[in-house]
Amino acid sequence: MNETEKNSLVEAAADVDVVVVGGGIAGLSGALTLARSRRSVLVVDSGEPRNAPASGVHGLLSRDGIAPGELLRAGRAEVTGYGARIVSDKVVAVRRDGERFVVATAGGRSYGARRLLVTTGLVDELPDVPGLRERWGRDVLHCPYCHGWEVRDAPIGVLADGPAAVHQALLFRQLSPDVTLFLHTADDPGEEQWEQLAARGISVVDGEVAALEVGDDDRLSAVRLSSGRRVPVRALVVAPRFEARSEVLAGLGPTAVEHPMGVGSYVESDASGFTGVAGVWVAGNVTELLGGVPAAAAAGVQAAAAINSDLVAADTDAAVALRKEERFLDAFSPDAxxxxxxxxxxxxxxxxxxxxxxxxxxxx
Structure with a gap:
């Protein structure tokens, strides 16, 4: 066994104050806050960021347009600069062992923690249209605030695969005068929605979408219907179903439930990210399905502050108990x-x- 392997075993055996499961923006923001509070922190990250296909992160003040990978690299450097550790691995199970948690990874390691912050994010379940997934995060989009400016004034299509399609069409109409709603497999809009679409000059195309066409410039060029008709577009808006990555919580109690808006599943929590299970917090898209990068960063900080306060209370209770015990022992010592x-x-x-x-x- 070499020195690196020995150090890894020592690290794995030692408990930390907090294990952060997931090293995206929410997880790194939480880790940074905890490390700056002089907490021992371990971040376990599988390296599967949801926004990896995107060319840039938008709406993040002072960092608008930064590449997702670059933002994560900068965040990791800041976190480790305060003494937190980051390991590249995937958490496969978490169990409670008395007052602590034991975190097991796919790499065969086990870490002990006093508290747990889960920031595993979500999975986007996309409509089953040939060619759509390959364009996801590039010119197949869902959020006008994340990517709308980049497709302004271009021909934009909206795929009606859920109840939010008309709302999405109206949002993107703010960004381009050329918006087309493809009814696809959805029911016809109601009378009020037809009125709204007509008033805003949004075209409506009936018929199922069969495929997407891409030009020689590797950009979306058209939507092809099952009838063979082609409708030129440069971007296609969809409404994925958002499924929280909550598997690691299975052994602790919290489970993903249906979101009130019908957009997917999420892990319920209070405003601080507390799940209601002692010692377990969540932050980011695993609990806030519709939040972007700025919201994820804020949620990570808020959860970290709550965790630190909880640890302060626990440390204080332990110190008070120890002090009482010492005074009791002093009173009944042989020399007393x-x-x-x-x-x-x-x-x-x-x-x-x-x-x-x-x-x-x-x-x-």
Whole structure:
């Protein structure tokens, strides 16, 4: 066994204050906050960021347009600069062992933690249209705030594969005068929605979408219907179903439930990310399906602050209990009786000296 392997075993055996499962923006933001609070932190990241296909991160003040990979590299450097550790591995199971958690990884390692922050994100379940997944995050989009500016004034198609399609079409109409709603397999819009689409000049195309066409410039060029009709577009908007990556929580209690808006599944939590299970917090898209990168960063910080406060309370309770125990043991130690007699004798002597001191009236 070489020195690196020995160090790895030592690291794996030692408990940390917090294990962060997932090293995206929410996880790194949480780790940074905890490390700056002088907590021992371990981040376990499988290297599968949801936004990897995107060319840039948008809406992040002072970093608008930064490549996702570059943002993560900068974040990792900041986190490790404060003493936190990051390991490239995948968490496959977490179990409770008394007051601590044991985190097992695909690489065969096991880590102990006092608290757990899960920031595993979500999986985008995309419509089953040939060629669509290959364009995801490039010119197949879902969020006007993440990618809308980049397709402004271009012909934009909206695939109606859910109840939010008309709303999406209206949002993207703010960015381009050329928006087409493809009804695909969805029901016809209601009368009020037809009125809205017509008022905003949004074209509506009936018929199922069969495939996407890509030009020689490796950019989306058209949507092809099952009838053979081609409709030129440079971007296609879809509404994925968002499924929280919650498998690691299975042994602890929290499970993914259906989102109230019907857009997917998520792990319920309070405003701080607390799941209701002692010691377990979540942050980012695993609990907030519709949040972008800025929201994920804020959620990571908020969860970290709550975790640190919880640890402060636990540390204080332990310190108070220890202090009481030490005082109790001191009172009943073998030397306690002798020490008590000596203190009593000293007090008597002090009182007698005071009483007999010249020039001092008795009782003063």
């Amino acid at each position: 009786e002798a020490a008590g007699c000596e203190r009593a004798l000293g007090n008597r002597r002090h009182g007698l000296d005071t009483l007999l001191r010249p020039g001092r009236p008795p009782g003063r």
